[in-house]
Amino acid sequence: MSAPTRTPAGAWRGRELGERTVGYDERDAILYALAVGADATDLDLVFEERLRVLPTFALALAQWAPDALGSLGAFDIRTAVHGAQRLQVRSPLPRSGKLSMRAYVGEVWDKGTAAVFEVVVVSECAVATWSLFAPGCGGFGGERGPSAPTAPAEPPYHQAEVATAPNQAALYRLLGDRHAMHIDPEAARAAGQPRPFLHGLCSMAAATLPLARAVGAHPADLVRLEGRFAAPVFPGDRLTARAWKPGGTRLSGPGAEPAASSAELRFELLGGGRPVVSGGRAGFSS
Template identity: 70%
Template sequence: MTVAHARTAGEWQGADLGTRTASYDERDAILYALAVGAAPDELDLVFEERLRVLPTFALTLAQWAPDALGDQGAFDVRTAVHGSQRLQVLRPLPRAGRLELAARVGEVWDKGSAAVFEVVVESDAFVATWSLFAPGCGGFGGERGPSSPKRPEAQPGLRAEVRTAPNQAALYRLLGDRHHMHIDPDAAQAAGQPRPFLHGLCTLAATTLELARSVGAHPAELVELDGRFSAPVFPGDRLGVTAWPDGRTASFEVTDGGRPVISGGRVRFG
């Protein structure tokens, strides 16, 4: 009898995760803007007649891809966490439409006791890369990968605050990421948290909105975004944003009561 070979983490590198057509309408884009903190008077984000779609909305359309890798058994979905996120915007998203998305496993880094899987989703409008930290999957002899970016030594050029809403996780999950830990107290406790916590991508998008306001850019002009998730954020928390702007580009970090929640952030507006 032949025993099936179980893939090591490194053997997932380059794996095809399939394609999908993502459809959305203006209501979806407006709901997203409200879920990440758009104000009701920002009419070009929340009013269909003036709508400019936030580029980070693309990440909700591609959320199926990292979920697909977990479903295929690459790692234990109960313990893996979202480590970081990158987004490169190639063109503005239309108010409504259909996008053809193709997903694959990019690099797989060996961190010793854990592995980091990169899931890359590509379309003609954006390229998005999830980094997923998977305990227990390391030790396969691969490269460790790049180290975390260092905090700038210069004094920050701006400080801002992001006020999350008590219902923000409940609202954001309607965009597609319905993992129970963001809504169900029992599931959150099983994941090691005292109560349901906010999606990392929601925190990242809310920060991007505030940074756009602070540097005088429109959030729909985002062309590059990168950030590493350090700790959970709970709905209702007030977050501190520290940034080092250089024109329409900025390095940034986000803290919650002095505790880092996003580190190594970088944003660029066109």
């Protein structure tokens, strides 16, 4: 008996994925901050009496949306990977409450042997876009889409270490992304990795903590974020965040310019000397 024919990838463009309201409390927001690398001394991230919620927490609350597209059969969930992420912050997340979201498929790019599905999630607090790289779904005659950006040629003006913990993937998955490849060695090997690996969204969110410090901002002042996931990160890896400011302005150290009303950064995250998050951009209000 032949396998059912999959709907051409391009036909998914504009497909509504539904609406969902997700509730959370201060405990969830604090757990999220700890899962992306906040210290116990960061009281405004981990102590309910001073709590400011990290804007990237909205991505954990919206994880249902890319999962919904996979469950509808748009691509093979065993081989599709999270290729890139964008986040535009509209307003701060409250300490606790409910977030109502609407999701749909935006662009679908044709990469030849693969397709890239963009899942867009809209709420009053943020607009988030997942780019999902799906092997075997290309060749439908669509546009190829944007190319991967490259890092600036000049040396970075700021560099900081981002340490991950051996139990970080196990902690982060409690926030909603419970794909087995992040916890089960057998599932990780089936996905082509030697052992369970860290969620890309965890690595990217962890980088925003030192990036905020580089421009004298608070991590909760994040207003935009984007980047491509270039290679896996394994729990316990020590990463390096390298940042550039548009126009070559020095970010920190001697000769640093005072922080403006907003700060834009280009960045990449390196692990073992190679990019694990590339083409990164982050913006902070102050």
